[in-house]
Amino acid sequence: MKKINHNKNYATKKKYGQNFLNDSSLSDKILDVASINKNTEVLEIGPGLGFLTKKLITNSKFLTSFEIDDDLIPILKKKFGKYENFDLVHRDFLEVDLSKFLENKKDVKVVANIPYYITSPIINKLIEYRENISEIYLMIQKEVAERISSKPHSKNMSLLTHAVQFYAETEYLFTVPKEKFDPVPRVDSAFLGIKILKNKKYESQISEEKYFKYLREAFSNKRKSISNNLSNLGFSKDFVKECLKKVGKTELSRAEEFSVQGFIDFIGILEG
Ligand SMILES: C[S@@+](CC[C@H](N)C(=O)[O-])C[C@H]1O[C@@H](n2cnc3c(N)ncnc32)[C@H](O)[C@@H]1O
Numbered sequence: 001m002k003k004i005n006h007n008k009n010y011a012t013k014k015k016y017g018q019n020f021l022n023d024s025s026l027s028d029k030i031l032d033v034a035s036i037n038k039n040t041e042v043l044e045i046g047p048g049l050g051f052l053t054k055k056l057i058t059n060s061k062f063l064t065s066f067e068i069d070d071d072l073i074p075i076l077k078k079k080f081g082k083y084e085n086f087d088l089v090h091r092d093f094l095e096v097d098l099s100k101f102l103e104n105k106k107d108v109k110v111v112a113n114i115p116y117y118i119t120s121p122i123i124n125k126l127i128e129y130r131e132n133i134s135e136i137y138l139m140i141q142k143e144v145a146e147r148i149s150s151k152p153h154s155k156n157m158s159l160l161t162h163a164v165q166f167y168a169e170t171e172y173l174f175t176v177p178k179e180k181f182d183p184v185p186r187v188d189s190a191f192l193g194i195k196i197l198k199n200k201k202y203e204s205q206i207s208e209e210k211y212f213k214y215l216r217e218a219f220s221n222k223r224k225s226i227s228n229n230l231s232n233l234g235f236s237k238d239f240v241k242e243c244l245k246k247v248g249k250t251e252l253s254r255a256e257e258f259s260v261q262g263f264i265d266f267i268g269i270l271e272g
Pocket residue numbers: 016017018019020021045046047048049050051052066067068069072091092093094112113114115116118
């Protein structure tokens with residue numbers, strides 16, 4: 001246990017990524033951009049001291065919150081135990097079998113200020129449940145939000161960008177300065193929206209396995225061109241250069257120039 005959060009007289013734990021929001025105007029803004037209403041079923045990861053929890057309970061149909069920290073459970077139970085549309089799950093979110101909570105549910109939304117040390121595993125896990133979850137709204141580290149929501153040609157385009165944009169539309173919603181957290185972290189944050197694509201827009205065109213096999217190689221060395229990187233898959237550089245021209249790229253094109261659709265088209269040309 002490290003620093004004391006003087007407002008709440010609670011000793012925050014760094015190991016659980018505990019930086020609690022302290023500006024109450026933010027909770028309204030978050031509920032507003034996530035369009036939460038009385039018909040919405042919501043999941044929250046890491047309620048902490050309940051900064052978002054009360055508003056989520058009173059404005060949604062049902063809230064399920066997952067909290068790992070033993071010390072927070074009695075506090076949360078005391079504050080919110082009386083609400084019938086609230087389920088507090090005392091578990092490590094990454095270990096939980098989510099299907100139990102999402103069975104027969106559609107269009108569930110996730111709204112959370114998550115522990116940043118497990119941002120990618122949390123997003124990957126939520127995307128796995130895309131049949132049941134339609135929208136994901138997360139407070140995360142600003143640079144990671146920029147990366148996930150970046151557009152082709154940006155230096156921020158990465159494997160992670162594709163790992164999310166293959167399944168979802170992403171939107172950088174707003175920046176949150178580090179002073180809005182207690183204790184104050186080293187980095188600024190941002191609120192990110194992830195909307196699962198309808199009708200499996202890209203998954204219907206190509207298998208995940210094939211897409212990510214090519215993508216991993218394309219990004220294997222960011223300083224090298226695609227024609228260099230794809231030689232690992234047995235393609236000659238000249239052949240890859242020809243294919244690049246066919247999709248309107250140049251010989252020196254790099255992986256970060258591609259959108260998801262552009263990369264699917266490129267794989268189609270490569271495979272003939
Ligand atoms: C950044 S704090 C956010 C707290 C609160 N939502 C807020 O905005 O003030 C992250 C929360 O996630 C919890 N947490 C950390 N790792 C977790 C895990 N693996 N599963 C569930 N909760 C976790 C922490 O204990 C903490 O309450």
